[in-house]
Amino acid sequence: MKNLFTALLFSFLVYNANAQQSGIPLIPQPSQLTLGNSSLKISGQTTIALPKDKAHQTLVNHFREQLAAVLNTNIKTIVAPLSKNSISFVIKKDFPKDAYQLDVSKKNVVISASEPAGWFYGWQTFMQMLRLKLEEGKAISLTELSIKDEPKFGWRGLMIDVSRHFFSKEVLKRYIDQMAKYKFNVLHLHLTDNQGWRLEIKQLPKLTSVGAWRVPRTGYWSGMPAPAPEEKATYGGYYSQEDIKDLVVYAKQRFVDIVPEIDLPGHSLAFVASYPEISCTKTPQQVLAGDPWNAKRTNVVCVGNDSTYTKIDQIITEIAEIFPSKYIHIGGDEVTRNYWSNCPVCQNRITKEGLKNVDELQSYFVNRVAKMVIAKGKIPIGWYETLEKGLDSNIVQMSWKDEKGAVKSSKEGKKVILTPAFLTYLDFYQGDPYLENAPFTVNRLSNSYKFNPLPAGINVKNVLGGQGSLWTEQVPNERKLQFMTWPRGFTLSENLWSTAPKLSWPDFFNRIEAHLPLLTVDSTNYSSYFYDAIISAKKGQNDEVLLNIDTEIPGLAVYYSFDDTDPDQFYPKYNGQALAIPKGAKNIRVVSYKDAVQKSRIVRLPISELKKRAKL
Structure with a gap:
């Protein structure tokens, strides 16, 4: 982020020792916190002062509603800034993007920023202070203080896989609410995979009439029984384009950007089941329910056939229209290339394009799809994969296997986002493996706190940020979705936002414990397996x-x-x-x-x- 090195050095030198001794266990911890001696009582008599720019009235009304809910009383808005016992919002053009200053004096509260996003983040800090006091059972009397704060990274994300299990728009809205409280600003939606297609594409209606549904199954993902003859595909769902537009507006009000992902050319069985002609075999397929039960399934698109690209362009065109995000994720990981080896159309493409093998064919495909995304005015993102032929430098690399891919790509001049599996994957189990049904391996709470978005050797200027990624093979409902996210989400929030010196694990865990009751108040489930x-x-x-x-x-x-x-x-x-x-x-x-x-x-x-x- 701009001025990152300066901010890091400055915060290290001036970070007030009171921040760690203050009894204000904020997450993420702010860059600078200075305490005073007096205090201010926040009550039903407190007012919110409207900024001069009426364009921000909707945002301030949102703040008012939140404060009223916490205090359980009505809160008035006024037009006299800096008045006694008021909360005022001030524009300061010289502040960095998303930065804020929160000043609490014995007279009033002032939140300053260069733009409304900064107000929003300052408000989240202010609300944490109030809610933490409420949980302590004390009067809402805030200590005089000054906080100066700004994010370490511009991409502070969480990913939800909505293909393996479908989560309704209402579930996602509640998830966004919790994200926003801890200053996350990106919700990455993995919308398609072998187990379901979750987005309405009007030019390709079978994607949702066929691809969004599979036979119902309950239980452990591995070894799930295959569909019986004539069994109906009734489990699933999808988001209409109107759903997405509504969700985008909701997220935008909370300064969260929704980034869509269409996973190609592998992980595409739901796509192939909808339109078998896009595969190399062109044989009828069924959307998967669980792990593969059919070794002959075709979950890879035919990348030699121009008609495949026609359909992909139709998909990307509609996605670009309904998602205002400047990014579109195009997948690109874990591709089974043996279909291409046995496909005369793909082999002809290799010859025609002067490629050496199917590995270079994948690079050709990814670059061609990336150009479609760029043509729509968007920036493509792909899962980092080691490919023989170079990828378009405009493709942002999302490094997931480890940190090495991000280091390599950043040195090559590519922008990178870090989500190394062993530190940030939220589907990994949190307790003893004998007692859990999650696949793969462990990522305990203390381990996720070790995540360093700036590993040794990385080109810092090319790091957009990082995210936690939640694959949902073993996450069938909202309560499990919350359970797998929190409190590990706190560690990600801290590592992606805070420019302050990193707290020791015991110190940071004390902060986590202070926030667990807030999750309970919000009816948000969380894991306590760290005990x-x-x-x-x-x-x-x-x-x-x-x-x-x-x-x-x-x-x-x-x-x-x-x-x-x-x-x-x-x-x-x-x-x-x-x-x-x-x-x-x-x-x-x-x-x-x-x-x-x-x-x-x-x-x-x-x-x-x-x-x-x-x-x-």
């Missing part, structure tokens, strides 16, 4: 299994049992030494406490599972 004890096993002498217990959160006491009873604080306490398993024990059960209060669920693991981990 769970973590059990590891190793091989000891004579092939015995030795157990070690750790915690993600400092200051927890762990109690355990081997006798198949549920432990509490009166059971044996783990003392940090390796535990030998008593003869005859079938399970270990552990529970964590903090200040004599149970914090975790009771984790029960079979000894047989631990023997596997010890490789016995």
Whole structure:
């Protein structure tokens, strides 16, 4: 971001020590916070002063409604700025984009910014201060302070995969509300995949009449039963273009940009099921329900056929019209290229374009689709893949496997967005793998806090920002969607916004704990698996299994049992030494406490599972 290095250095030098000792656990923490000695009481007598520019009246009314809801009383708006016990909004043209200054004095509150987005972010900080006070059960008396703050990155995103499971417009609106409270500004929607096409394209109606529906299935994603003969495809849904327009307006009011993704040329079974002629095999297909049950499925489009590009151009044309975002994501990852190897049309394209192989054919396809996006006045984004032939330098690279792709692309002059899987993927499980049904691997809360959007060697000027990505194979409903996002979303908010010196993990976790009650007030589900004890096993002498217990959160006491009873604080306490398993024990059960209060669920693991981990 502009002036990033200056801001980082300046904030490090002047960040007031009171910010960490203030008892104001803001997320993300602001660049600078200076405390005073007096205070201001916020109540039903507080007024909101309208800015001179009436164009911003809708935004200020939105602020008024939020404040009224928190105070449970009506709030008046006035036209006298800087009056006593008022909240005023001031334009200061010399402020950086999205930056704000929040001043609370014994007389009033003033939020200054160069544009309304800055007001909005200052308002979120102000509302956090009020809500945190409410949760403490104190009077809403705010300490005199001055906050100067600006974002570290322009892209602070969360991605939702709405293909594997469809989430209604209302669910997305509630998700946007929570995003906005923590200064996220991009909602990336993965709209298409093998399991469903979620966007109305009027020129291609089968995409939603066929591609948006699959046979209903419930349970673990892997090994899902194949459709029975004549079974109806009734599970799914899609967004009409009017839905999208409504959603875009809602998000814009909260300064969130919705970025659409159409995943091509792989992950395209829903597209192929709708129009089989775009595939190399041209055989009828069904939209997937779960993991692949048909090895002969065709989930890749034929990239040698010009008619494929005609349909893609129709899709991109309509997307460009209904999404005001300057970005369109075109996918590009995990392509099964063997179809192209066996397709005479694709092989003819290789010869015609002077390409060497199917790997270069993929580069040709991505570049051709990117040109369509650029022709519509948009910027293409693609998942980073290592391809033999270079990609158009205008394609923003979204680095997902690790950080190496972002480093490489940034040095080549390409813009990059970081979402390294092992640090930012929100579908990865948060607790012990034996107890969870999420695929792949673990990304614990403390691990996600380690995410560094500026890894060593990266060209900083080409980094747009980063995001958390939530694939939804095992996320069938809104409560699980929330559970997988929060509180890991707090760590992403901190890492993508804050230019202040990074807090230690224990200090930042104290802030997280302060915000958990706010999620409850908002009826937003969240994971508390970070309180769970973590059990590891190793091989000891004579092939015995030795157990070690750790915690993600400092200051927890762990109690355990081997006798198949549920432990509490009166059971044996783990003392940090390796535990030998008593003869005859079938399970270990552990529970964590903090200040004599149970914090975790009771984790029960079979000894047989631990023997596997010890490789016995």
